[in-house]
Amino acid sequence: MKYFETKQLEAFSAVVSIGSMTGAAKAIGRSQPVITRLIQDLEAEVGFALLHRNGPRISPTAQGLAFSEQVEVFLSGLRAIGDRAEAIEKSEQLPIQIAAVPALASSLLPNALANIPPELLPNKIHIQSISSENVVQAVIARTAEIGIASWPLDNPGIEVHWQAEVQCNAVVSVDHPLAGLSAIAATDLKNQRLIVAANPYRLRMPIEEALTAHDIGMSSVIDCNATYVSLSLARKNLGVAIVEPLTAIGLPLDGVRVIPLTFRIPFRWSVITAIGRPLSAATEVIIREMRKTALAEVPSVVTID
Structure with a gap:
C-alpha cells in the first residue's frame, strides 16, 4: 500500500493549479527547493511521473492529471474536516x-x-x-x-x-436546419454531426443504444465530458447536441433551440x-x-x- 504525506499532496496540487514550482512555493509559503523535493518524493512513492518539466514551464502528465483529481477530492475532504472541527469548537x-x-x-x-x-x-x-x-x-x-x-x-x-429519470433533448443552433422542427425523430439525425457525452459507461451508452436501435450511425461526432460544453458547441452550429435537460435549466444559453426527441434516451x-x-x-x-x-x-x- 502506498502512503502519501499531506504536504506532498498540497505541493502537487499547488503546482498543477499554478503551473510552476516558484508560484506554488509562494502560494503555500515554502521555498522552491522544498516544493521540488516534495514533488520528487511523491513521484517516487506513486511510481510514475506526475509532471512534464520544460525549464520553468510545468504541466501534468496524463497520469498526473488523473491523480490530481483524486488529490483534490482528498484535500477538499481535509479542508472540510478542519471546518467541522472549528464548528464543533464553536458549537455551531x-x-x-x-x-x-x-x-x-x-x-x-x-x-x-x-x-x-x-x-x-x-x-x-x-x-x-x-x-x-x-x-x-x-x-x-x-x-x-x-x-x-x-x-x-x-x-x-x-x-x-431516491432516483430520478428524465428524457434527453436535442439542442441545436437557431440557424441549424433542424431548428424549425417541433420534435426530432431518429431519422432526422441521419447524416448529422452529433455532439454527445464522452464517458462510454454513462449517458453515452443509452445514446448509442437508442441510435443503433433506429439504425442511425455516428460517423461524425464531437464528444466532450460536460453538457455545458455540448451546449456551447451546438450554439456555434457545430452539430446536434443530445443532452440531459438539467444543465440548460441551470445555465440557459441564448442562440439555441431545445427540441424534444420522439424516441427515448433516458438520463438517470x-x-x-x-x-x-x-x-x-x-x-x-x-x-x-x-x-x-x-x-x-x-x-x-x-x-x-
Whole structure:
C-alpha cells in the first residue's frame, strides 16, 4: 500500500493549479527547493511521473492529471474536516460537503438550496462539481455527506435515497436546419454531426443504444465530458447536441433551440450517502428538498424512492 504525506499532496496540487514550482512555493509559503523535493518524493512513492518539466514551464502528465483529481477530492475532504472541527469548537451547526456531477451541481442543487430557509442550513456548505465516479468515491470515503451521481450505480457502500429519470433533448443552433422542427425523430439525425457525452459507461451508452436501435450511425461526432460544453458547441452550429435537460435549466444559453426527441434516451441520477452514516438534520432537509425541487422544476421528471 502506498502512503502519501499531506504536504506532498498540497505541493502537487499547488503546482498543477499554478503551473510552476516558484508560484506554488509562494502560494503555500515554502521555498522552491522544498516544493521540488516534495514533488520528487511523491513521484517516487506513486511510481510514475506526475509532471512534464520544460525549464520553468510545468504541466501534468496524463497520469498526473488523473491523480490530481483524486488529490483534490482528498484535500477538499481535509479542508472540510478542519471546518467541522472549528464548528464543533464553536458549537455551531456542522458544515456539509456535497459532491455532484456538473449537470446537477449547476441546476437542481442550487435551486434546491435556494428553496431551503437559511436558518436550516449550516454556515458553510462545500460543493464539488466532479464526475460520477469521483462522487461515489467521495461518498464512500466519507469526504462528502451527500452525493448526486448519474447512473449506472451499483457500488457497495452507498445508500440510494431516491432516483430520478428524465428524457434527453436535442439542442441545436437557431440557424441549424433542424431548428424549425417541433420534435426530432431518429431519422432526422441521419447524416448529422452529433455532439454527445464522452464517458462510454454513462449517458453515452443509452445514446448509442437508442441510435443503433433506429439504425442511425455516428460517423461524425464531437464528444466532450460536460453538457455545458455540448451546449456551447451546438450554439456555434457545430452539430446536434443530445443532452440531459438539467444543465440548460441551470445555465440557459441564448442562440439555441431545445427540441424534444420522439424516441427515448433516458438520463438517470440518484442522491446517495454512505451506508451506515448518520444523517444530520440539515443533510436530511437537503435530500428531501432536492426531490421536491426536481418534481416541481424539472419537466417530465419521474422519481423513485
